[in-house]
Amino acid sequence: MRWVAFMPLRANSKSIPDKNIRSIAGRPLFAWSLEQAITSQCFDEIYVATDSPKIRKIVLEEFPSAVKVLDRSAETCTDTASTESAMLEFHQQISFDVVSLIQATSPLTRADDFRMAKHRFVTDNLDSLLTAVSSKRFFWTKSAIPINYDPANRPRRQDFEGCLMENGAFYLTRAKLLRETASRLGGRIGIHEMTAETAIEIDDEVDWIVVEQLLLRQKLKSNRGTSQIKAFILDVDGTLTDGGMYYGSDGEALKKFNTRDAHGLQLLRENGIKVCVMSSEDSPAVAARMKKLNIDDYYPGIKNKFEVLQSKAKLWRMSLLDVAYMGDDLCDLECISRVGAAICPADAVPEIMQRAHYVCTRAAGHGAVREACDLILGKNLGMTITSLKNNS
Structure with missing residues (x-):
């Protein structure tokens, strides 16, 4: 036949x-x-x-x-x-x-x-x-x-x-x-x-949004899945922060962070998942935040993020497929394209969103990192299509 x-x-x-x-x-x-x-x-x-x-x-x-x-x-x-x-x-x-x-x-x-x-x-x-x-x-x-x-x-x-x-x-x-x-x-x-x-x-557009998130989750799970992730590396500006620039009365540059994001990173570490933060800028405000969060793996002023990603994976004796990376802009593109789980905030640039396995529903600085942490820990993977549709 x-x-x-x-x-x-x-x-x-x-x-x-x-x-x-x-x-x-x-x-x-x-x-x-x-x-x-x-x-x-x-x-x-x-x-x-x-x-x-x-x-x-x-x-x-x-x-x-x-x-x-x-x-x-x-x-x-x-x-x-x-x-x-x-x-x-x-x-x-x-x-x-x-x-x-x-x-x-x-x-x-x-x-x-x-x-x-x-x-x-x-x-x-x-x-x-x-x-x-x-x-x-x-x-x-x-x-x-x-x-x-x-x-x-x-x-x-x-x-x-x-x-x-x-x-x-x-x-x-x-x-x-x-x-x-x-x-x-x-x-x-x-x-x-x-x-x-x-x-x-x-x-309609509601159907589109729901199905796109399901496809992205499907891609993430097929690419070894979140259960295999052993390390989480993320960007700062436009990922941990909202990307805005704020200044104090003395002209000091300030950054806006989300406390739920911080708790998510803590949960990852408590579950044995390594956390590393890197930024293309060298900001005293970010350094102070990393110190408060007890994140020692912080790399400021990085021009080639993929080199750091490779060196950390080698030091940790793990494959890039064991790593989740979260970023929002073109400087994150090579890292996003090479890891086992690529995640980005809802307001990332289009080039990053197209390469990401999972696009968060929340924007940078508004809980996107916490959403990524929960995904890695597997807390949201059981959500059914019915609940997604009912909440849309």
């Missing part, structure tokens, strides 16, 4: 301008799920269909040999055109037995999802398959009619089986079914259940 993957990408996204090619966690949105499809090795060929020369160019830059790009007609790119119309147009050009429709708006899809879905499709001799997530929410119609439970016998959450919610990550469809019904689903239908965080399809 010939298996192909198909991702339709159109220009002029309505909800978020240029959504499909906008950078999220350092890569174009479409690249995340396409890369996982490639990694899965489930497909004989992978295609993107688009009406945009700009999208075509970016897709081929990301995947010069692994993905083929086809033209998509204007008729299948209107606001009222169905995705099935794009699938049928694709099938007129490409022969296949089974097609996987992949949605760019579900970047948390993993290679194992494709593998497990394909296995179920083949084993159960399915005609089509959809992806879904488990939901234990109680649903109602707008006419106040319950859909999936009896209010008179309201079940406890732990006793409620709930239901499966279609998440739109990807679909598997036999060519015969698509031709005969012009639908992606029909015949003998199966479901591949995915993890809870994949419930979000990116449709």
Whole structure:
């Protein structure tokens, strides 16, 4: 059987301008799920269909040999055109037995999802398959009619089986079914259940923010994870401080620090994680702060931070992958690019944010360092997508 993957990408996204090619966690949105499809090795060929020369160019830059790009007609790119119309147009050009429709708006899809879905499709001799997530929410119609439970016998959450919610990550469809019904689903239908965080399809800016943080955490965990971190090295101005310059009545330069950041660094040291602070400036105010915090590994006036990073790792007899680094500006770029866990404040420069494994929700001088410390200690990794969504 010939298996192909198909991702339709159109220009002029309505909800978020240029959504499909906008950078999220350092890569174009479409690249995340396409890369996982490639990694899965489930497909004989992978295609993107688009009406945009700009999208075509970016897709081929990301995947010069692994993905083929086809033209998509204007008729299948209107606001009222169905995705099935794009699938049928694709099938007129490409022969296949089974097609996987992949949605760019579900970047948390993993290679194992494709593998497990394909296995179920083949084993159960399915005609089509959809992806879904488990939901234990109680649903109602707008006419106040319950859909999936009896209010008179309201079940406890732990006793409620709930239901499966279609998440739109990807679909598997036999060519015969698509031709005969012009639908992606029909015949003998199966479901591949995915993890809870994949419930979000990116449709607005709130979705974007939540999913980007999940992708960054995913990158951080895949890069050895925070549980392996043995040392934390960080910058001062724009990281430990808010980057502002303050002056006393006598003209003395002052710095603003956050007490929660200091406590976070103390917690790291109490848990056996080494802490080192370096700065490109030589400030008496910073020196005084380091002395108060009993941080002996403080290096002021450093022009080449990566040299210090290397020397400290060598002295500590650990790999750079055992080190977390936090910085905010271009002078931190080489360090950010070489360590096992790269972290930056919410207001870091764009170049740093693109390279970081994790972008803090807090700004420099306002608890960003404490957030990084908590992440390294593993205090926030269990947060579910439900709580993230409810608090957004």
